[in-house]
Amino acid sequence: MSETGFTQDGQRYLDGSPHGAFADRERAEADQLLRAVAAYRDALPAIDAGLDQRVMAAVRAAGAPAARPQGPVRWLVEARVRPVWVPLAAAAAALLVWIATPRGTTGVPAAAPAVVADLDTVFVRFELVAPQARSASVAGSFNGWDPNALPMRRSASGTWIVTVPLAVGEHQYQFVVDGTRWEPDPSAAIVEDGFGGRNSVIVIGPKGLVRT
Amino acid sequence: MPESAWVREDAGDATVIRAVLAGDVERFGVLVEKYRAEFGRYATAVLGDADAAADAMQEAFIRAYQALGSCRNPDRFRSWFFRILANQCRSALARHRAHADVTAMELAAPERADSDTDRREVAMALAAALEQLTDEQREAFVLKHVDGRSYEEMAAMLGVGVDALKMRVHRARDALRGLLGVMK
Numbered sequence: 001m002s003e004t005g006f007t008q009d010g011q012r013y014l015d016g017s018p019h020g021a022f023a024d025r026e027r028a029e030a031d032q033l034l035r036a037v038a039a040y041r042d043a044l045p046a047i048d049a050g051l052d053q054r055v056m057a058a059v060r061a062a063g064a065p066a067a068r069p070q071g072p073v074r075w076l077v078e079a080r081v082r083p084v085w086v087p088l089a090a091a092a093a094a095l096l097v098w099i100a101t102p103r104g105t106t107g108v109p110a111a112a113p114a115v116v117a118d119l120d121t122v123f124v125r126f127e128l129v130a131p132q133a134r135s136a137s138v139a140g141s142f143n144g145w146d147p148n149a150l151p152m153r154r155s156a157s158g159t160w161i162v163t164v165p166l167a168v169g170e171h172q173y174q175f176v177v178d179g180t181r182w183e184p185d186p187s188a189a190i191v192e193d194g195f196g197g198r199n200s201v202i203v204i205g206p207k208g209l210v211r212t
Numbered sequence: 213m214p215e216s217a218w219v220r221e222d223a224g225d226a227t228v229i230r231a232v233l234a235g236d237v238e239r240f241g242v243l244v245e246k247y248r249a250e251f252g253r254y255a256t257a258v259l260g261d262a263d264a265a266a267d268a269m270q271e272a273f274i275r276a277y278q279a280l281g282s283c284r285n286p287d288r289f290r291s292w293f294f295r296i297l298a299n300q301c302r303s304a305l306a307r308h309r310a311h312a313d314v315t316a317m318e319l320a321a322p323e324r325a326d327s328d329t330d331r332r333e334v335a336m337a338l339a340a341a342l343e344q345l346t347d348e349q350r351e352a353f354v355l356k357h358v359d360g361r362s363y364e365e366m367a368a369m370l371g372v373g374v375d376a377l378k379m380r381v382h383r384a385r386d387a388l389r390g391l392l393g394v395m396k
Contacts, residue, residue: 005382033389040335042331047255049245051266055270056241059277062274064232065277155263
């Protein structure tokens with residue numbers, strides 16, 4: 001046995017397998033580890049059912065999946081534009097975009113140019129820094145400006161998050177705070193909405209490039 | 213690869229997937245609810261962060277949905293989805309490491325004080341110790357002890373041999389024994 005390691009019989013004991021005799025002290029420490037695991041398991045926070053709603057909102061926005069693989073889904077990972085941190089009182093909003101890194105999904109061959117043209121779905125992650133908000137969502141041209149279609153989830157730090165599949169092209173949007181306050185994203189380009197208001201704009205390019 | 217209850221066929225899943233592929237998108241929610249319940253604890257324990265776990269699960273479900281047509285054995289969606297989730301968790305760990313912004317997990321508060329407070333402290337000590345393990349050791353330890361799975365089931369889930377998994381779990385225990393020694 002190493003200085004802190006369990007003996008073979010101690011490991012078998014922890015595996016719940018038949019084992020030979022081993023020192024009382026080691027058994028006590030094995031039992032201590034098992035008690036710690038039980039306490040840890042009991043204290044683990046459950047992932048709440050809100051996850052289901054967020055997934056289903058994204059699924060509905062994406063439409064029916066292809067019955068046969070058509071190539072890689074553009075998935076936004078890694079590179080990220082840093083969010084703009086502003087206080088809620090000053091229309092706290094920030095857009096965090098994960099740039100597309102084309103790569104194959106499970107069992108799917110690498111992209112062929114002819115196929116890529118049909119693969120214009122890009123996942124965009126929106127983040128809204130609003131620790132005092134009671135709810136937040138994203139409404140835009142991609143969901144019929146429905147303030148209830150894409151509810152955001154609050155992280156422990158007070159950042160509201162939602163990941164949305166968007167088609168390549170230009171999209172306008174706003175954040176909806178506490179169900180009634182419509183706020184454009186100060187970190188993104190702004191356009192007049194024709195009704196006296198202002199919308200934020202995100203443009204997703206055909207190669208996964210995003211500009212706001 | 214040992215066959216076990218893990219890779220059992222689930223005709224119910226196959227039925228749901230066929231319906232989704234036929235256009236009944238709402239049926240996908242059945243799979244989301246079912247596997248959030250089964251794998252949520254795994255993701256939370258492996259990532260050490262409930263928010264990161266929720267993100268990883270969300271991304272895994274969306275990926276699975278997008279690639280549903282390429283799931284060759286719909287009656288084995290469970291194992292197919294777990295592989296996607298496990299990969300998502302590994303990617304999330306790499307991102308966390310790259311950004312060095314790993315935060316302490318918020319464990320559920322006990323309903324009572326006294327002995328429950330002790331249990332919470334023990335749980336927090338283990339949570340901190342788990343973060344000191346390698347990714348492979350933590351994954352194996354979580355599946356074995358937190359999820360309570362057999363080595364054979366773990367082998368089928370991860371596509372890794374039983375002996376290699378035993379080695380990971382044993383090394384994880386050895387490391388934890390040393391790390392938790394300060395609790396005594």
